[in-house]
Amino acid sequence: MAQSHDPEIRRITRRTAMTTIASIGAVSIAGCMGGGDEGGVSGTIEASGSNTVAPITQVAAEDFEAEYADVQVNVEPEGTGAGFQEFCQANSAFQSASREITDEEIDICGDHDVEYTHYTVGQDTLAVGVHEDNDWCEQITLDELNEIWEFESDVEQWSDVRDEWPDEDIALHARDSASGTFDYFTEHINGEMGNIRDDYSATSQTDEIWDAVEDNEYAMGWGGVGHLRSLQDQDGTLKTVEVESELDGEFYPPEEEYIEGGEYSPLARPLFFYFNHAELEENTDLIASFARFYINNQHEFATEVDFYRATDQDIVDNHDQLDSVLEDIGADPDDITVERQDP
């Protein structure tokens, strides 16, 4: 139950025609499909950022719009990097990101006085995939992965990795350097961002990686596990390789219990959204309501579009952070239309 009050509006901009919240009543936001209550939240939110995270933000946006008829959330993904360029020049209020902000981007944000916080909303998982008929590569260590993929790698055939593996050429497929996925894999497997061999087949589409691996018994690829699973559901001839965990040295498949339990590491990566504090000051109720709505339901949103949930602790941390930002700008966290729901 939430008591609704007028939000603190410092300025009225063209984006916001904030109406007063007239109804002081119960606002039910139970679950992600609550009844369309005539809450007083209104306005337009521009959301830039990652192609990977955009589907989660999009689900959140659609459900938020369904709940509050006067709200528009425009999810316009251009990639994490290009999105930060927008975000750091204050062209977007929200930013989805498949990695954390880099130092260069922090500088740009600094130049434009953009202050922000980031929130963990889910996990993406990179799977190492091979053809179904590949009966030798069941498990792989992190060192072997690095050996195969590192810059100027000598590995040409499977037998170059382990002697008992076949004397056949490995066909390597993975994402190109424009993606946050690439940044993540190369940083965590090859030790440094971009430190990868330059003779693999690079593509901008995860589907193409798995399509290629499906067609070749001697292929290996890495990419988002969501795409791989949906291909498998369609009788695809793919299977995942168990990867060594950096926690305990055991081997784990990219499956829900090990991803959410944290054992499937380092190839599970957190996904974030950022928002601009200046926008929060300007449209406090709108931005904070959307952020809360997103955080409240982030587990459902993430799993609905084939990602994995972050931890319950992440939700609590997200809420704590949001509340403290609200207090910093002089707003009362209890005045926000959408109420905080801890797991």
Next chain:
Amino acid sequence: MSLGRGEELFADIDLRREKLHNRAFHAILVAASLFGLVMLVLLILDVLWESYQGLTVFQIDLVQFLTQPSSSRAERAGFGASILASIWLMVLTAILAFFLAVGCALYLVEYAPRNRMTRLIEANLANLAGVPSIVYGLLVLALIVNDAGLGSVILAGAIALALLIVPIIIVASIEAIRAVPSGVRDGSYAMGATKWQTIRRVVLPQAMPGILTGTILALARAIGETAPLIMVGTMLHATRYPDGPFASFSAMPTQIYNWTYQADRMFNGLAALGIVVLLIFLVVLYVIAGYLRKQYEAEGTLTNV
């Protein structure tokens, strides 16, 4: 030259081999011309097959597909908002590009002095028509979307597309206007008409079918353009019907593009159906252009003088 030496001259020619070469060359040329056609047929078959799968395996409802906006849930996604966005784009693009292009063509043909400056402009127009479309997108992103603060709206997309097709329409218009014989113009002047009266009453009516054909073909190119719109910025899913030139949008090609890389395979079926709709739009535009050209050829006998 004796007869004997003549026979010697032809002795090393193997007639059968020459004929074989002749036929082989012919076959290669036929194969070359068929290649494009075969590829087109393969492409269309592939799209139709994917669409069929979308309709059967994923049970896509055609009415819903054509009337509903898109959604991140494939079962609820439709193409309606993207179709409307594309129509908005086409109308705005046509308005922006047409008058600019026809004005430029009229100036170059009727008014511009024959000097180096004019030749430079004409040469540049030909070059502009070859500029990759993404460059126009980048230009609009920097100048209109960001600097002018218009945002990623339909009007910005239309400006990018208009920039893209203006040179194409100019070139087509110049040809159509040049095709109006100068005798007709002279006749008009002899009757005491001014230059503007001549252009408006004599030249333009004669040239209009050619200009319109060029405009429609250029619009057909614009409607399928993806790169400049991606640069301008489009929504991941067109979840709302655009309500005017200042609405956020995702046009048909960008919505198809966004659907193709979603993990849920049902989006592939949606994308294939989207391509079919886009192809239907293109075919309709080509038919209109072809019809106009035919009219032009039937009525425009004067211009063939």
